[in-house]
Ligand SMILES: NC(=O)C1=CN([C@@H]2O[C@H](COP(=O)(O)OP(=O)(O)OC[C@H]3O[C@@H](n4cnc5c(N)ncnc54)[C@H](O)[C@@H]3O)[C@@H](O)[C@H]2O)C=CC1
C-alpha cells in the first residue's frame with residue numbers, strides 16, 4: 001500500500017460523460033499498480049465508461065466496497081443514466097450528470113468519506129447551458145466549502161514548475177481592471193501558506209509576472225506594474241514573504257529564471273497555463289489552494305475531438321490522483337502529529 005496513512009479512497013468525478021473523462025479514469029485504474037495509485041472511486045454514469053472501455057467495473061455504494069473491489073475492478077459510484085451517449089457530443093443530460101458527480105464528490109470529501117477530490121473535466125459551455133453560473137469548477141467547490149472565490153486559488157503544479165493565474169476565466173480585456181493590490185496580496189498569501197502546508201516548503205520563494213511587455217518598461221508600456229504590482233510586492237515583502245517582481249513575463253519561464261522560484265504568479269490565465277502545458281501537459285496537475293479539502297484535477301479539458309477514440313493520455317489524471325493522495329496523506333500526517 002503506497003499510501004499507508006490514507007484513511008479513505010480518493011473520489012474521482014468523471015466530468016462530462018461525452019468527453020475523455022470516462023476513458024482516462026478507466027485507464028488510470030488499469031495503470032494503478034505501476035503508478036502506485038491509491039484506491040479511488042469513479043463517480044458518474046457507469047454506461048459512459050462501458051461505452052469506451054471493456055475492462056471490469058464494480059458498481060459501489062459505499063467506501064468499504066471501494067476498498068474491497070479496487071484491486072479487481074474499477075469501482076464506480078453510479079449516479080444516473082446520462083441519456084443516449086455519443087463520445088464527443090455533449091448533451092444537457094450529460095452536463096447534468098457531470099454536475100451531479102461534482103456535488104457528490106464534494107459531499108463525500110467534505111464528510112471525510114473520501115480523502116481527497118479529483119475532478120474530471122467538464123464543458124463550461126455545456127454546464128452554462130443547464131443554468132450553471134460559476135466560471136469553472138474551482139468557484140463551485142469553493143462555494144460549497146464556504147470559501148470565497150478570491151480565497152480559492154488555482155495552482156498548476158508540475159515537476160519543474162508551479163504557476164498561479166491571479167485572474168482566471170475572464171475576458172482578456174477585463175484583466176487590467178480586476179488586478180488590484182488587494183487581490184494580489186490575498187492570493188499570494190494563500191499561495192505561500194499552501195506551499196508551506198501542502199508542499200512542505202519552509203521558506204517559499206515566489207515571483208510576480210508583469211502584465212505588459214518588459215513588465216511595463218518603467219511605465220512606458222503600461223502602468224499596471226507601477227500602480228498595482230509594485231505596491232503589492234512591497235506589502236508582501238513587508239510581511240516577510242520572499243517575493244520578486246513584477247518581472248518580465250517573457251523571460252520568467254526561462255529554465256534558469258524559473259528555477260529560482262517555488263511558484264510564479266501570473267496576471268492572467270494564458271500567461272500561466274500556456275508555458276505550463278508546454279512543459280507539463282502529461283504530468284501537470286490543477287489544484288485548489290485555500291480549501292478545507294484537497295482538490296486536484298487533470299490540467300486539460302473535455303477533449304471532445306478525441307473522445308472515444310482511445311488516444312487520450314491518462315497521464316494527467318494519474319498525476320492528479322497521485323498528487324491528491326500525497327497532499328491528503330501529508331495533511332493526515334500533520335493532523336496525527338498535532339494530536
Ligand atoms: N478542468 C476542466 O474542467 C477544464 C475544462 N475545460 C473545458 O474543456 C472544453 C474543451 O476545451 P479546450 O480548450 O478544447 O481544451 P482541451 O484540453 O479539451 O483540448 C485541447 C487539445 O488538447 C487535447 N487533449 C486534451 N486532453 C488530452 C489528453 N488527455 N490526451 C491527449 N490529448 C488531449 C485535445 O484533443 C485538444 O486537441 C471547454 O468547454 C473548456 O471549458 C478546459 C480546461 C480545463
Ligand SMILES: NCC(=O)COP(=O)(O)O
Nearest residue numbers: 135136137138139286297
Ligand atoms: N483552464 C483551467 C480550467 O479551466 C480549470 O478550471 P476549473 O474548472 O478547475 O475551475
